[in-house]
Amino acid sequence: MEKAVLFDIQNNIAVITLNRPDRRNSINRDLLSGLYDAIDEVSKNDDIKAAIITGNGKSFCSGIDLSVIGKENLFDVRGSGIDLPDIFGACRKTIIGAINGHAITGGFEIALNCDFLIASENAMFADTHAKVGIHPGWGMTQLLQQAVGKRMAKQMSLTCQFINADQALRYGLVNEVVAPDDLMKRSLEIAAQICENRFDMITTVRDLINYRDTASMGQALAHERERFRRFVKKNMPGLKGSE
Numbered sequence: 532m533e534k535a536v537l538f539d540i541q542n543n544i545a546v547i548t549l550n551r552p553d554r555r556n557s558i559n560r561d562l563l564s565g566l567y568d569a570i571d572e573v574s575k576n577d578d579i580k581a582a583i584i585t586g587n588g589k590s591f592c593s594g595i596d597l598s599v600i601g602k603e604n605l606f607d608v609r610g611s612g613i614d615l616p617d618i619f620g621a622c623r624k625t626i627i628g629a630i631n632g633h634a635i636t637g638g639f640e641i642a643l644n645c646d647f648l649i650a651s652e653n654a655m656f657a658d659t660h661a662k663v664g665i666h667p668g669w670g671m672t673q674l675l676q677q678a679v680g681k682r683m684a685k686q687m688s689l690t691c692q693f694i695n696a697d698q699a700l701r702y703g704l705v706n707e708v709v710a711p712d713d714l715m716k717r718s719l720e721i722a723a724q725i726c727e728n729r730f731d732m733i734t735t736v737r738d739l740i741n742y743r744d745t746a747s748m749g750q751a752l753a754h755e756r757e758r759f760r761r762f763v764k765k766n767m768p769g770l771k772g773s774e
Contacts, residue, residue: 536565544722545573545582552588557596558637560603567618574622580730581722585629592638615669619644623734625725629718630654640669650705651714654696662691678704
């Protein structure tokens with residue numbers, strides 16, 4: 532039986548592929564467990580500097596496999612109490628979502644938990660929680676409005692309508708839209724550009740950007756300044772003054 536998630540390392544870049552193409556990469560226990568294990572490996576493997584998540588076939592991830600609801604535990608798949616946002620949140624390395632097709636509801640939430648998204652021209656996005664009657668729990672109500680703004684998030688989540696790749700680019704949901712055949716090439720190129728830089732400062736800058744999620748602008752500026760002072764004291768003890 533083929534694995535529900537494939538994992539490969541290419542030049543310090545982990546490629547995580549959701550691999551249930553016959554079910555449009557819909558979410559079951561095996562897929563979630565494999566995804567969590569893959570992200571944990573990204574976190575702990577010092578040879579990995581960045582990661583890409585994509586889907587095999589015509590979909591990125593079509594959401595929860597409705598056939599397993601009530602049959603499989605999808606919210607504590609490893610019995611640790613650690614859920615999808617916790618797994619992503621604990622990883623201090625850059626995760627790029629390479630969206631090759633449909634990203635729907637739970638699959639959309641997987642995408643939203645990535646640092647940023649590169650989309651194929653075939654990409655489609657929809658939040659259908661309100662249509663299928665499933666309560667969001669992996670960040671949809673917060674991460675979508677962070678990406679596209681509160682008003683557009685309300686329109687998307689309350690109408691449950693799909694948006695295409697061009698709309699996603701206009702709304703700020705994705706960073707770039709590329710031809711389907713160029714999706715992984717471009718995603719790997721961006722990941723390689725990240726890997727070329729100082730890894731310690733990549734993680735520092737990423738942490739500082741993410742800090743703003745839980746702080747006011749003033750608090751975030753003060754936090755950056757304090758971290759800068761500590762950096763100068765440790766690495767440039769002879770430097771006088773500040774920026």
